[in-house]
Amino acid sequence: MTASTFKNLALAFEEVTEQPHFEKTSFRVKKKIIATLDEKTLKASFKLTEIDQSVFCTFKPKQIYPATGAWGRQGWTIFELADLPTEIIQDALTLSYRNVAPKNLASKYEI
Template identity: 30%
Template sequence: MATAADVRKLAMSLEGTTEHPHFERTAFKVRRIYATLAADGKSVNLNLTPEEQEFKTMLAPEVFTPIPNKWGTSGWTTVDLKAIGKAELKTALEMAWEHGRAKKA
């Protein structure tokens, strides 16, 4: 089980990450936003590719779910923090961070 504090600590340990308010959430950004933490601290949304999202949601549907809107169809994925371990969260955050630091095509 991971916590909001784990998200913040792991995200801020990734090179170049800054933390900003983003509507009712907290955003973690390197070049672009790659993760947003819910105000209640129960979930985090990660910027994955649609292929990464499909793989993660297939393997662990209790942990990963597509955001149910246009953002979700582009890969943004909700992670249930009570259902994920810290090591798996770290891996998923690093994946999203890579997308956040990449230049737009």
């Protein structure tokens, strides 16, 4: 997956905007981050539930893993995008969006 493809997937969700976030790009709904993208390393992070984080990390533990420290314990999960199937990234984006977006927006996206 390329950075451009990732951006297109993230921006397809209703009311998502792209904004700088330190040295990364963030994707937000109602000013809350649903994902970040580090274009240099081609890594993205998503806000997942503890259960979803566990499932994704079990699937590809070398490419999907919790962020370090408290961020990881809060569900932030890093995905190394290069060799992951688009469907996995789309599922993670959808779950992250549903975890962060207001209920009226989140309910429009099912997995």
